[in-house]
Amino acid sequence: xxxxxxxLVLGGLYALLxxxxxxxxxxxxxxxxxxxxxVALGAFVVLAVASWSWLPDIGKVVVGLLVAGxxxxxxxRFLVLPFMTEGEHDVRWLLSTVALSFVMLNLITxxxxxxxxxxxTARLGGSVDVLGAGVSKQQLLIAVLAVVVTVLLVVASKxxxxxxxxxxxxxxxxxxxxxxxxxxxxxxxxxxxAMGIAGLTGTLYAATVGASPVMGAPLLVASxxxxxxxxxxxxxxxxxxxxxxxxxxxFASYEFGAIWGETAGLLLxxxxxxxxxxxxLGRRTEVKL
Amino acid sequence: xxxxxxxxxxxxxxxxxxxxxxxxxLSPPLRDGLFAVAALVIALVAILPGRDGAGxxxxxxxxxxxxxxxxxxxxxxxxxxGYAKLVSLGQGGFYAIGxxxxxxxxxxxxxxxxxxIAGALALCGAVGAVVAVxxxxxxxxxxxxxxxxxxxxxxxxxNEAAPFGRLxxxxxxxxxxxxxxxxxxxxxxxxxxxxxxNTVATVMVPVVVLTALVVIISRNIARSPWGSSxxxxxxxxxxxxxxxxxxxRRKVSVFVLASxxxxxxxxxxxxxxxxxxxxxxxxxxxxTIVLAVxxxxxxTVLGPVVGAVGIVWLEQSDVLAEVSQLQQDxxxxxWYLSTPGxxxxxxxxxxxxxxxxxxxxxxxxxxGRRRHAQAGEDDGAGLGETAGLDAxxxxxxxxxxxxxxxxxxxxxxxxKHLLEMTGLGKKFGGLQAVADMDLSxxxxxxxxxxxxxxxxxxxxxxxxxxxxxxSAGTVVFEGRDITGLAPHxxxxxxxxxTFQTPQLFGDATVLENVLAGFxxxxxxxxxxxxxxxxxxxxxxxxxRAEAERLMRLVGLEQFAGLRAGELPYGKQxxxxxARALAGEPELIVLDExxxxxxxxxxxxxxxxxISLRAHGYALIVVEHHMDLVARIADExxxxxxxxxxxxxxxxxxxxxxxxxxxxxxxxxxxxx
Numbered sequence: 001x002x003x004x005x006x007x008l009v010l011g012g013l014y015a016l017l018x019x020x021x022x023x024x025x026x027x028x029x030x031x032x033x034x035x036x037x038x039v040a041l042g043a044f045v046v047l048a049v050a051s052w053s054w055l056p057d058i059g060k061v062v063v064g065l066l067v068a069g070x071x072x073x074x075x076x077r078f079l080v081l082p083f084m085t086e087g088e089h090d091v092r093w094l095l096s097t098v099a100l101s102f103v104m105l106n107l108i109t110x111x112x113x114x115x116x117x118x119x120x121t122a123r124l125g126g127s128v129d130v131l132g133a134g135v136s137k138q139q140l141l142i143a144v145l146a147v148v149v150t151v152l153l154v155v156a157s158k159x160x161x162x163x164x165x166x167x168x169x170x171x172x173x174x175x176x177x178x179x180x181x182x183x184x185x186x187x188x189x190x191x192x193x194a195m196g197i198a199g200l201t202g203t204l205y206a207a208t209v210g211a212s213p214v215m216g217a218p219l220l221v222a223s224x225x226x227x228x229x230x231x232x233x234x235x236x237x238x239x240x241x242x243x244x245x246x247x248x249x250x251f252a253s254y255e256f257g258a259i260w261g262e263t264a265g266l267l268l269x270x271x272x273x274x275x276x277x278x279x280x281l282g283r284r285t286e287v288k289l
Numbered sequence: 290x291x292x293x294x295x296x297x298x299x300x301x302x303x304x305x306x307x308x309x310x311x312x313x314x315l316s317p318p319l320r321d322g323l324f325a326v327a328a329l330v331i332a333l334v335a336i337l338p339g340r341d342g343a344g345x346x347x348x349x350x351x352x353x354x355x356x357x358x359x360x361x362x363x364x365x366x367x368x369x370x371g372y373a374k375l376v377s378l379g380q381g382g383f384y385a386i387g388x389x390x391x392x393x394x395x396x397x398x399x400x401x402x403x404x405x406i407a408g409a410l411a412l413c414g415a416v417g418a419v420v421a422v423x424x425x426x427x428x429x430x431x432x433x434x435x436x437x438x439x440x441x442x443x444x445x446x447x448n449e450a451a452p453f454g455r456l457x458x459x460x461x462x463x464x465x466x467x468x469x470x471x472x473x474x475x476x477x478x479x480x481x482x483x484x485x486x487n488t489v490a491t492v493m494v495p496v497v498v499l500t501a502l503v504v505i506i507s508r509n510i511a512r513s514p515w516g517s518s519x520x521x522x523x524x525x526x527x528x529x530x531x532x533x534x535x536x537x538r539r540k541v542s543v544f545v546l547a548s549x550x551x552x553x554x555x556x557x558x559x560x561x562x563x564x565x566x567x568x569x570x571x572x573x574x575x576x577t578i579v580l581a582v583x584x585x586x587x588x589t590v591l592g593p594v595v596g597a598v599g600i601v602w603l604e605q606s607d608v609l610a611e612v613s614q615l616q617q618d619x620x621x622x623x624w625y626l627s628t629p630g631x632x633x634x635x636x637x638x639x640x641x642x643x644x645x646x647x648x649x650x651x652x653x654x655x656x657g658r659r660r661h662a663q664a665g666e667d668d669g670a671g672l673g674e675t676a677g678l679d680a681x682x683x684x685x686x687x688x689x690x691x692x693x694x695x696x697x698x699x700x701x702x703x704x705k706h707l708l709e710m711t712g713l714g715k716k717f718g719g720l721q722a723v724a725d726m727d728l729s730x731x732x733x734x735x736x737x738x739x740x741x742x743x744x745x746x747x748x749x750x751x752x753x754x755x756x757x758x759x760s761a762g763t764v765v766f767e768g769r770d771i772t773g774l775a776p777h778x779x780x781x782x783x784x785x786x787t788f789q790t791p792q793l794f795g796d797a798t799v800l801e802n803v804l805a806g807f808x809x810x811x812x813x814x815x816x817x818x819x820x821x822x823x824x825x826x827x828x829x830x831x832x833r834a835e836a837e838r839l840m841r842l843v844g845l846e847q848f849a850g851l852r853a854g855e856l857p858y859g860k861q862x863x864x865x866x867a868r869a870l871a872g873e874p875e876l877i878v879l880d881e882x883x884x885x886x887x888x889x890x891x892x893x894x895x896x897x898x899i900s901l902r903a904h905g906y907a908l909i910v911v912e913h914h915m916d917l918v919a920r921i922a923d924e925x926x927x928x929x930x931x932x933x934x935x936x937x938x939x940x941x942x943x944x945x946x947x948x949x950x951x952x953x954x955x956x957x958x959x960x961x
Contacts, residue, residue, distance in 0.1 A: 099636035106630025
């Protein structure tokens with residue numbers, strides 16, 4: 001039971017970050033492999049403005065989100081867009097985002113030092129009892145936020161003009177551009193939102209483990225796994241993938257030791273990809289001649 | 290059988306035809322021999338400074354060992370990433386497996402060193418096979434993700450599993466009483482790693498020789514039909530399948546090959562350093578291997594070699610550290626980049642400034658100049674050609690009554706057609722795209738399929754060539770049931786095809802495109818591609834002569850050296866037909882061959898198709914162009930809404946009111 005509750009909560013954290021992969025994948029068919037560094041970026045920006053006593057905590061969190069979002073949009077414009085021009089097999093963007101991740105990680109490490117720093121912004125102390133398992137309030141907040149963000153994104157994509165544009169671009173960017181919508185702009189906005197979510201995740205997560213340059217790396221692996229399991233083309237995917245991945249890895253580490261936790265989760269990815277390459281909730285696109 | 294073994298009178302011309310830009314070139318066996326000798330010489334010269342075991346040469350020998358390891362890993366990755374366009378982020382994982390497994394087999398398991406190394410490579414191959422089978426349905430980012438997952442898993446296991454000593458490294462004092470693997474002995478020769486002053490680092494000899502061999506073999510593979518099949522897969526898996534390549538198996542094979550070479554890189558590390566630290570096998574390693582390929586030039590033979598040498602040198606020399614120091618002195622002592630960040634910047638700059646890498650950029654410049662010069666020479670010849678398909682009656686050998694003899698042979702098997710479709714149907718979800726279609730064609734016959742847009746013509750072509758699996762009905766070809774076979778199996782059975790939009794290797798030359806059409810692309814075994822036996826040279830020469838004949842047949846002879854993407858549209862169609870012919874098919878399915886052609890080109894196409902018929906080919910032509918259909922077809926099938934609407938001679942069908950109605954709509958009164 002403990003493993004189930006803790007797994008779901010942990011899955012919530014991964015699901016929140018996985019949402020940023022799904023968002024960029026739906027609209028641009030790209031993934032930002034530097035997401036882990038945007039997590040750290042968000043955390044450190046909030047840390048930097050922590051001393052602004054005139055700004056309430058929520059404002060500081062928004063600053064972190066905006067900065068991460070802005071840099072995310074720029075990263076798309078200058079490091080992703082130029083490297084996805086040659087059709088669907090062109091995955092140079094994958095290399096350029098990995099390179100960006102190196103640069104950001106190195107820069108953050110050189111500026112802030114490698115050791116974790118305590119972050120008090122947007123921090124909920126204490127824990128609550130959920131079905132007999134003690135869950136820290138901060139983790140619960142992140143998990144609840146994952147659900148809220150997912151619902152908001154789904155509603156936005158179904159009900160708002162921006163959501164319509166997003167879905168249109170995802171289905172057929174060329175035709176959409178003929179309708180007067182710039183896929184480039186849509187891509188930048190999506191990257192801004194997605195990296196904003198990553199920055200937000202970083203801020204909230206830093207309150208539990210402290211802000212450090214490498215804080216995003218373990219999250220990156222788990223959340224890519226979650227996004228792939230759930231299906232990169234489904235906004236609901238991260239919640240399902242997060243739940244499965246979280247519970248499975250928590251259960252495996254509970255039973256067999258910590259190293260098996262992550263291993264079990266990654267084996268889940270392989271199993272799902274073999275069985276359903278598009279992920280559990282993803283849609284498969286047919287090749288047309 | 291086909292026109293392949295006819296036309297003796299043009300063979301003498303092959304001699305001067307092969308001179309297309311290659312007059313100054315050496316014969317292929319000599320060129321390959323020189324390359325091999327050069328590779329071995331360079332490898333041995335690299336370890337000359339260590340011949341007396343002087344202490345000062347140790348670090349240089351270690352650098353050479355690191356480079357050799359990176360070279361073989363990058364060469365392996367290049368086959369996967371540069372040719373088959375499968376970007377793997379897992380090469381570092383195989384490198385780590387190779388390094389740790391060989392060390393563990395030697396020390397803990399006590400195996401003979403050769404057995405230990407073979408075992409480590411076999412383990413890499415086995416892991417590679419499992420990952421490949423698991424990931425082969427994936428493309429692009431998902432494939433990269435799953436390989437990244439593998440690399441991370443391996444890294445975690447090495448960092449946390451007790452038998453490998455965790456951060457103490459392997460071997461370590463606590464577990465093994467030593468921090469270095471014992472020197473290994475093979476056939477009574479002790480192979481010393483470059484560790485101790487005044488001891489000759491004998492292990493470097495097999496390391497560099499093997500590296501040279503790997504480069505030679507990978508060059509053979511890349512330039513063989515096996516290599517073209519990888520490029521075909523990289524271009525389009527569907528196209529590769531239509532060229533007779535078993536795509537799944539080929540992808541698994543190349544992944545396993547890349548994994549084994551990655552593992553060999555790890556083995557070299559073990560041999561050179563005799564001690565392993567888990568933190569050297571992190572994500573940074575896997576990315577460095579990818580960078581080596583991209584930096585040097587992915588999809589080129591020498592690219593990964595140059596890239597690997599360059600990257601290892603950069604990382605191990607003081608250059609990056611100095612750049613980092615410069616920034617701290619002049620910019621800021623906190624906002625600066627050190628080695629990993631600088632490697633990232635280098636990576637981004639490479640992608641921006643040299644997307645083809647060092648070797649790719651250089652060779653593009655050289656061939657560009659050569660082609661430029663050649664274009665000047667060819668000008669006169671080129672002008673005489675009309676810009677379309679022309680089945681110049683001189684190029685096509687006069688039809689021997691081949692068709693008739695074949696047709697006569699067919700009389701024995703009464704009622705058996707070359708191809709016979711019965712009751713063929715295909716449903717996409719609730720949509721019945723094709724329903725209950727019968728169709729047959731014989732050698733020396735052109736069967737045209739017409740019908741308004743959406744009638745199911747292309748679906749029919751795709752059902753026939755194995756792109757779709759029929760929901761109902763059977764297809765029998767040469768008396769054999771081929772219903773539901775995969776595209777590569779259909780192609781091997783003897784059915785070639787062309788596509789609605791020409792599917793060519795745009796960056797490859799016209800000649801290379803035709804060469805890719807031969808059955809060798811799907812059938813050459815890996816060992817033959819790697820070792821290049823004399824029979825390969827003979828077959829290459831044969832294929833080349835045949836390809837040149839086919840190019841003449843479709844009017845492409847003076848474009849042999851041009852990139853396929855630069856051809857005018859009509860010529861691209863002709864090239865596709867030549868490539869289909871190279872596969873020695875009995876039946877060719879042409880999907881709208883006249884779409885987008887000029888009137889003169891269409892006429893040329895008609896001549897070509899008629900001459901193919903005269904040579905005994907069976908043709909199924911899906912076409913909209915009624916003049917063409919009326920001129921060439923023996924039998925016409927008109928489809929509407931997935932069903933047979935009318936069948937008969939062109940005159941009968943084209944004057945059928947139902948056909949006219951399907952195209953132009955019914956007269957108003959009938960709607961009432």
